[in-house]
Amino acid sequence: xxxxxxxxxxxxPENTVRSVRGAxxxxxxxxEIDVQPTADGDVVAFHDRRLDDGxxxxxxxxxxxxxxxxxxxxxxxxxxxxxxxxxxxxxxxFEALPPAVGVNVELKNPGxxxxxxxxxxxxxxxxxxxxxxxxxxxxxxxxxDRFEHDVLYSSFCEGALAAVDSVAxxxxxxxLVEPGGADAGATVARRYDVDAINHPLAVLRxxxxxxxxxxxxADAVDASRYVWTVTDWRxxxxxxxxxxxxxxxxxxxxxxxxxx
Numbered sequence: 264x265x266x267x268x269x270x271x272x273x274x275x276p277e278n279t280v281r282s283v284r285g286a287x288x289x290x291x292x293x294x295e296i297d298v299q300p301t302a303d304g305d306v307v308a309f310h311d312r313r314l315d316d317g318x319x320x321x322x323x324x325x326x327x328x329x330x331x332x333x334x335x336x337x338x339x340x341x342x343x344x345x346x347x348x349x350x351x352x353x354x355x356x357f358e359a360l361p362p363a364v365g366v367n368v369e370l371k372n373p374g375x376x377x378x379x380x381x382x383x384x385x386x387x388x389x390x391x392x393x394x395x396x397x398x399x400x401x402x403x404x405x406x407x408d409r410f411e412h413d414v415l416y417s418s419f420c421e422g423a424l425a426a427v428d429s430v431a432x433x434x435x436x437x438x439l440v441e442p443g444g445a446d447a448g449a450t451v452a453r454r455y456d457v458d459a460i461n462h463p464l465a466v467l468r469x470x471x472x473x474x475x476x477x478x479x480x481a482d483a484v485d486a487s488r489y490v491w492t493v494t495d496w497r498x499x500x501x502x503x504x505x506x507x508x509x510x511x512x513x514x515x516x517x518x519x520x521x522x523x
Contacts (some may be wrong), residue, residue, distance in 0.1 A: 264509030265518065266367055267291035268492050269310065273513035277323070278308040279348040280359045289515035293365035293415070298353055298401050299372040301335040306353040306406055310371060314350075317391050326352065331374035353406045362411040367461075367480035367511075369439065370416060370423035373399035380419035392422025393429060400426035404434070417461055424455050437461050437489070440477065440480035449480035458485040461511060464498055471505040496520055 271289065278296050280461055286294045297310040313329050316322030325342035326333070341350050351359075353368075360366065372378060373396045384392055399421060407414050416427050417437035424436050437459035440448030452460055460481050466474065467490075473481070473492025481488055490502035491511035499517040502510050510517065 264292045264487075264489070265290075265515070266293040266295050266489060266509060266511045267515070268295050268511045268513050270294055270296065271513060273494065276343040276346045276348045278310060278350070279343050279346075280351050280355055281346075283356050283359050284501065286515070287360055287364045291364065291515065292509070293367050293413075293475075294356075294358055294360060295367040295369060295417075295511055296377065298403055300331050300374045300402065301338045302332055303335040304402060305335040306399075306403050306516045307335070307338050308351050308353055308356050309338070312372065318442045331372070339472040344389065353403065354409070357407070357410040357412060360412060365413040365415065366407070367415045367417055367437070368403060368407065370396070370400065370403065370420065370427075373423070375446040378420045378422065381444040381447060382421065382506035383447040383454070384421050389421060389425060392420065393425035396420070396422045397430060399429050404431050415459060417459070421451050421454075422458070424451065428455055435459070437486075439491075440466060442466060445474040445477045449476040452477075452480040452484055452486060457482050457486050459489055459508075461489045461491055463492065464490050466504060467505050471501055473505070493517060502517055 267286030269277035270286045275282035275285045283294045291340035296308045298306050311320035314324045314326040326341035338350050415435045417439050419439040435458040438448050438451045438457050440462035442463045442465045487508040489509045490507045493499050493510040493512040496517050
């Protein structure tokens with residue numbers, strides 16, 4: 264399976280209607296997009312904390328400020344990467360995609376700086392994290408439920424997965440594993456009986472095998488395994504040689520050489 268990372272972010276302005284349409288036209292099986300709220304509580308497709316280049320954000324748009332502190336009108340009028348593409352609502356992403364194309368919704372941020380990505384939380388921290396995410400997750404699910412697409416909900420944050428599991432048990436979940444977080448990822452995978460483990464290429468050992476804890480967890484919950492973020496055919500080859508079920512890629516066609 265080829266999952267288009269932010270809508271093949273190497274080819275199109277990321278997380279936009281143009282990118283998801285381009286990914287669908289390039290035969291991606293699934294499109295991965297990031298979501299977070301605006302100050303008005305609407306769900307938008309956007310990755311960074313800020314619209315500008317403050318902090319660790321990259322200056323993706325011509326607007327300024329923290330996404331969840333700006334109005335929906337401000338966020339959705341922001342131009343992406345110097346193009347005429349705007350930051351879309353999550354509903355616009357779904358509307359732009361044929362129902363046959365799946366959507367990997369990465370739950371990026373619920374509107375808080377206290378989200379603790381990459382951790383397997385103990386109690387009561389896990390319950391506090393679930394509560395922090397629950398309102399936003401409910402809004403995301405309400406949008407997705409209006410459409411027919413298969414949806415996989417992923418996150419680096421256990422609180423996000425806990426909230427989905429609480430609000431809508433049975434939805435497909437994926438744990439996103441940090442480069443140094445194999446053990447934490449394995450714990451979260453088991454805790455929520457996830458459908459997929461999305462892990463970085465860097466977590467693979469020299470012989471293209473997984474760390475034992477992550478492989479054992481994947482086997483225990485019978486999870487599919489997708490490797491991020493793949494940017495060239497060599498990385499795609501290494502990912503697939505590891506036995507992965509697919510790649511989360513910035514470009515289309517990275518596995519085409521295998522069909523030669």
